[in-house]
Amino acid sequence: SFTAHGVTVTDPYAWLKDPGYPEVTDPDVLAYLAAENAYFEGVMAPLKGLTDRLYAEMKGRIKEDDASVPQKDGDWLYWTSFETGGEYRKWWRKPVAGGADALILDETALAEGKEYFRLGAFSVSNDGRLLAYAIDDNGSERFEVRVKDLVTGEPLPDVIPGMLSEIVWTADDKGFLYGLANEQWRTDNARLHWLGTDPKDDVELFKEADEGFRVGVSETSDRKWIVLATSDHVTSELYLIPAGDPLATPLCVSPRKVGREYDVDMHGDTLFIHSNDTDPNFRLCTAHISAPGEWVEKIAPSRHFYMTGVDCFKDFFIVDGREDGLDQIEIHRYDAAIAPQRIVFPEASYDAGLGNNPEYDMSVLRLGYESMVTPGTEYDYDVATGGLNTLKVQEIPSGYDAAKYRTERLKITARDGTEVPVSIVYPADFPKDGSRPLYLYAYGAYGYAIPPGFSTGRLSLLDRGFAYAIAHIRGGDDLGQQWYLDGKLEKRAHTFNDFVDVARGLVADGWTAAGKIAIAGRSAG
Template sequence: MSRQSALNLTVGIGAAAALYVVRLRRSAYSTLSRRVRPPVLEKRPKMVPFGAVAGQNRGSSPMKPILYLEDPYFYVRDDSRKNEEVLEHLRKENEYTDVKTKHLANVRANIYDELLSHVQETDEDYPYPHGSYLYYNRTVKGSSYAYHCRKAKTKNAPEELLLDENEIAKGHNHCQVASVSPSPDHRYLAYMVDFSGYETYTGYVKDLETGKLLPDRIENISSLRWGQDASVLYYATQDEAHRQNKLWRHTMGSKDADELLYTEDDEIYSAYFQKARSGKYMFLLSSSSETSEVSFIELDNPSKPPQVIAQRQKGLIYSVDHFGDYFYIVTNKDKATNFKVMRTPVTSPSPEHWVDVFPYDESIKVDDVDCFKDFMVMEGRQGGYSQLWIIVPEGDKHARRQITFKESSYTVSGSVNRDFDTDKYRFIYSSMTTPWATFDYDVNTRESTLLKEKPVPNYDRSLYKTERLEAKASDGTMVPISLVYRSDLRSQDRQPLHLYGYGSYEIPIDPSFVSSILPLLDRGVIYAIAHIRGGGEMGRTWYEDAKYKKKINTFTDFISCAEHLVKTGYTSPSKMTCEGRSAGGLLMGAVLNMRPDLFTAAIAGVPFVDVMNTMSDASIPLTTGEWEEWGNPNEKAYFEYMLSYSPYENVKQQAYPNILVTSGLFDPRVAYWEPTKWVAKLRDMKSDQNEVLLKMDLSSGHFSASDRYHYLKEKAFDLAYLLDHLKAIKEEDKKAPKSAAKL
């Protein structure tokens, strides 16, 4: 035998041995994965009361006698998040999820690399003008958080680093910086930081000349903004149920107690600040989802008590901005369901003086009016899409013109506009194939100028195509569906498809660019958004047709969209997954109870699934304010209806698809115990062999990881899970990643 032949034989034997080892490991893993059993929560039945419970806020008309529902997992709730028995169970859930998804480790790592390849890691926002400076944020490759910077408007001015979030985040698993704002004289920088994910912040003020923090540190706040100058800060605090209920004024450098300006005692309402861009007024808002009340403070006469513009009247919603001698008001007054613009003299703000700026147009949903020195911008919706209109007062009349765009399907909204005296309006624009872009609209020339499109490396928009479909709902309503896919991978056969939905709080899920879905599209998966009722896509009525005792329309709309996509040949149940987060998690829970046969897998992110227990207990964050969204199960009028769709109570002995549930231990909006209990009940009741996995982040809240690289790793986990169940993983995805990423 020649040396070369011997070498070939040796190499061949080595390769065969290596392959055998790999197969042996895979076999061992497969056996382990099949044998490992999910954590089991012990059942400790508790009868939970609904109705008039002595000493508790149960709403205005609680039932008598009390009704009870049995909850075997009620004990999992621990407001302190320190119960070691519960924490150990959550750790075991994570371990179980790790084992069940271990075969996707290489896929996750490769998807992470792919996601990162679409990120311009070192980048900066287009600077926005504010006074004599240009402000912007930038990111640096390898740094997880943003740098807040500015430059003087003078030529070749050096950069000033105002705030380094990376320094702030050191030593913390979570770091959310918010309300970053320079003082009116640009000497100081105010900002808030939350290290837990619980959305309770500490406020700081930094002297930009010395670089040092001032002693004016304000604990346990939820919003922060400057007054007319750098001598005063306004901030808000929350009650024990996380409701923003008190508005305060802090005088910089003062040792006196801060001044309490307003307390909202009605637990259905929350209180907010809004400063007029003119700098003359601070508005104090108190609102529920169906009623609002606005007062104002004259910032050049701050000792003068707040003056109410219109006393709260059930069903009257309004917001206010300032322009010249008038307050401009967006309101549903006079049965204007989709809202209209009115105005009233600053000296006579009460409702009897309000007059229409434009005749009410039911085809336009008016969301906001943003006032500048010489013009206004109206934000709203028409034809199912977001829109912008420029308003220029001409004496007692107003000229209104719409900013138009070439694409038929898009998303547009205002950007950062800090200067009051300007002839330009900055906005951002996107579509499902167009990355987010920043524009300036010149009010005089009526032209939009592209300032910057967010760079997306390794993306060729010509490869992708969008469509807009309509599905007929069970009551005949036509429900829009937005699609995006790789046109060169589109086939006449049924393709893998991922369907996303939300459908609550009048929040629209608009067709915009999301780079994190590119790994789906590039593997032949169609991405679809169901614009279901309960959202705000088609106006206020679209929302009102799916709240209270019409909530089930949200779920049946989603089912109709899924059925339409199957009927028209885009996909099939065995090739379709679905996803929703928060209230969209409620959607997932309800739909999977109603039609589990429509999907092969689902992702429910921070899902609001324990509707009955949560909405009956006023001590749980957000509950009281949301009685005007879902209803109050303590009241006879809502108990049976809410019980009919609440995901946790309606888990059945039936087959369910594979389900991945994600949550955060410190989430104040959807508490960790909701998904934890739901997962336990699903496993106990379902009749199939599909997997229900719980992935609990033990250091974050509702909005997931604050570290941008950690966030991409979480996205990679979800995408690998979806691709696995859609059978869309490529062979190269299974190979060891080129990077050192370990997921």
């Protein structure tokens, strides 16, 4: 037990926290974990035949020797691959002008002999010569930065422990920015490391005083500015540093205001500012770099369109969002006289968005698309013609026939009259007479929307006669930030009521029956 602010808190499970974590050596803790595992194995023993079949099914749908579609960044094409039986990626590149494939990072080799391995930040220098990356090989969620010369293949002596952030190179590639984790596993700082120097001498460019905020580093699309962002879940504040002068005094875009979030990108000397300052569905403003706090509205907020992001390119900018809960991608020219073009997707319920588009001057955009019946698909979208070129469709080695399944988007009325969207997938011969089982999933927290995407594991349920539904309940931002706010704090009960009411509505509409519905939510869900 402990006492704080005059209140004594008793935790009967405190003994389960090994003081040496992430290394667990306490014999009582290890004995308890062994007992839990033994109990699980005993309960599941009668179902071993089924679990073995399910495992074989799910594994048979995974293409183990898979690779991503190469994407150009500067003078190189980059991609990743998995080998059969491998758990980790290999990172590759080759010259755009032609040449041999070069393995630039082998996660399998880095993970060899380790009980745990995770790759964090991965950043190639602007000239393509150096790779800075971060690894966690003990599960502590504190990463170690390393640097590799991609020409010689040799590691540089620069090693930085305790990092928890992205990595952003300076314009001259002589150094990079990053952040260290504090004792609470929060990143409250942004630091500059010059190659070849002792990390103890790194320059702290920014320090956040509010323990509820976290600091991140990124860069604008043209790579001319480094962005220092500090924020909690409801308030943000951004600073800009010239990538060519990282020791310059950071320029505050606009001082923090409680409840206001914003992010920025750049086109020339114009800031593109995406903010919820006047409406929870966000709007787009612009400002000149010389007066970053003087915002001028460029795209007003919309009741039905939730603007989730803005990305600037040389000849156009992209507005991402959701209209009535469905993903939309709009291409806007800098000339306001040219009408924006919206990319049209074919299905009633889907998950779509920009893919990896690393260059500022692009005329063809990489997109990702999937639905509850359509496997993950990568496209190249020609901005000039509007043409979509299919680059890759997720391969399912054991076979997949989309015609065997159907997907719909429903609306079910909650007890307070609010219509809650529901994405559902089911076998093509599914009778809506209450005779079949249904699995219902929801999250509803932290403003995180659950996309109606594809899942190979889910097919094992569908092929046994189940329907599978996702309830887009309040607490997520599926229908906008207000949808998130309406499931938060004093309105948190809406999240649970929506989930219950969707389940009852699915029963009432004949999708399943009482006693034949399973529900699940994970983490904060």
